[in-house]
Amino acid sequence: xxxxxxxxxxxxxxxxxxxxxxxxxxxxxxxxxxxxxxxxxxxxxxxxxxxxxxxxxxxxxxxxxxxxxxxxxxxxxxxxxxxxxxxxxxxxxxxxxxxxxxxxxxxxxxxxxxxxxxxxxxxxxxxxxxxxxxxxxxxxxxxxxxxxxxxxxxxxxxxxxxxxxxxxxxxxxxxxxxxxxxxxxxxxxxxxxxxxxxxxxxxxxxxxxxxxxxxxxxxxxxxxxxxxxxxxxxxxxxxxxxxxxxxxxxxxxxxxxxxxxx
Numbered sequence: 001x002x003x004x005x006x007x008x009x010x011x012x013x014x015x016x017x018x019x020x021x022x023x024x025x026x027x028x029x030x031x032x033x034x035x036x037x038x039x040x041x042x043x044x045x046x047x048x049x050x051x052x053x054x055x056x057x058x059x060x061x062x063x064x065x066x067x068x069x070x071x072x073x074x075x076x077x078x079x080x081x082x083x084x085x086x087x088x089x090x091x092x093x094x095x096x097x098x099x100x101x102x103x104x105x106x107x108x109x110x111x112x113x114x115x116x117x118x119x120x121x122x123x124x125x126x127x128x129x130x131x132x133x134x135x136x137x138x139x140x141x142x143x144x145x146x147x148x149x150x151x152x153x154x155x156x157x158x159x160x161x162x163x164x165x166x167x168x169x170x171x172x173x174x175x176x177x178x179x180x181x182x183x184x185x186x187x188x189x190x191x192x193x194x195x196x197x198x199x200x201x202x203x204x205x206x207x208x209x210x211x212x213x214x215x216x217x218x219x220x221x222x223x224x225x226x227x228x229x230x231x232x233x234x235x236x237x238x239x240x241x242x243x244x245x246x247x248x249x250x251x252x253x254x255x256x257x258x259x260x261x262x
Contacts, residue, residue, distance in 0.1 A: 004230075005148055010237045013149065016040055017156045017241065029161060030062035033132070038064050040153055041146050043134040045114065048122070049075065049082050050130035058082055058130070066112055082131045085119045089128050091151060093118040093142040097135075116140035120150040124158045126200045156242045201239075201260050208235050209255055212248065 005013075016036035023032040030048060038046035045065040049058045058075040077083035085092050097109045097117045109115070114135045122130040132154045201209065204225075211221045218236070222229040236248065245251045255261060 004234050005145075005152060005238065007237070009145070009149055009152075010234075010241060012040060013153050013156060014241050016153055020157050020161070031064070033157060033161060034062045034064035037132050037134055037150060037153060040149050041118065041134040043118075043136050043140075045112075045135040045137075047133045047135075048130065049133070050122075051077075051086075058086075061130075081117075081119055082133070085121050085131050086128050089121050091118065091120045091147050093147065095139050095141060113137050116142065118142045118146060118150060120147065120154050122154045122158065124161065152238060152241075159242075201255075205235060205239060206261060208232060209239070209252075210261060212236070213252055213255070213261075 016039070019036055020029060020032045023029045034046040034048050037048075038044065043065075046063070047060060048062045050061050051058060056077045058077060058080065060075070075082055077086060081092055081097075093116075095116045097114060109117070115137050116139055117133060117135045119131050119133040121128040122132050124130075132150060134150060207225055208221055211224060216224070218232045219229050221227075222232045225232070236251070240246065240248070240251050243251060243254055245254055
């Protein structure tokens with residue numbers, strides 16, 4: 001599924017990100033994350049998982065809308081829906097997860113009264129280290145817009161939430177160490193990450209920002225890149241949201257200051 005976010009979606013996500021940023025303490029931040037995720041997608045249930053002490057397991061670190069024991073102990077990466085999302089980097093949705101062929105998955109759904117489910121990858125500093133899931137107790141036809149909203153929210157809060165966990169020495173992140181191959185590709189969770197690690201631009205975002213810094217209008221950027229003007233505006237709106245800037249001037253200043261195009 002693929003969908004563009006509307007201006008209304010961007011505003012709602014920005015408000016949710018602000019609510020998370022306004023929380024104090026690790027527990028409150030985690031609680032706010034799942035609450036806002038549920039509200040954004042119009043669901044009564046939400047959950048956040050993160051890699052556990054071992055790289056092959058996941059911890060359920062916060063839930064919204066349900067009590068009691070959702071799962072007993074960590075979830076395995078291999079064989080779980082959340083693990084599949086982390087491994088693939090792609091979202092998962094089901095209108096009736098109770099019918100899943102894997103008994104372990106359908107049992108969890110039955111025990112917690114979950115019928116339909118949407119799981120999005122949760123990236124921190126460019127690496128998928130967990131998932132955000134929202135669910136309903138009745139059939140739900142998940143839309144491309146629902147997926148886009150949840151993924152953008154997850155990506156937008158990654159920086160601030162990752163900072164909270166790092167400061168709190170959360171085992172969910174401090175124990176996550178890249179393999180030798182991964183270490184060649186990215187830095188392994190420094191306490192004080194450099195700006196270029198903390199903020200990451202995709203190739204398309206780089207193209208757009210380069211033209212923006214060259215004093216091109218959104219219409220001119222769209223023409224140069226073969227995009228619609230509205231698509232370019234969406235890219236810039238999402239960048240401002242993710243990097244915490246309200247204006248294009250603020251966005252341009254941050255890009256230059258942090259050398260994000262180098």
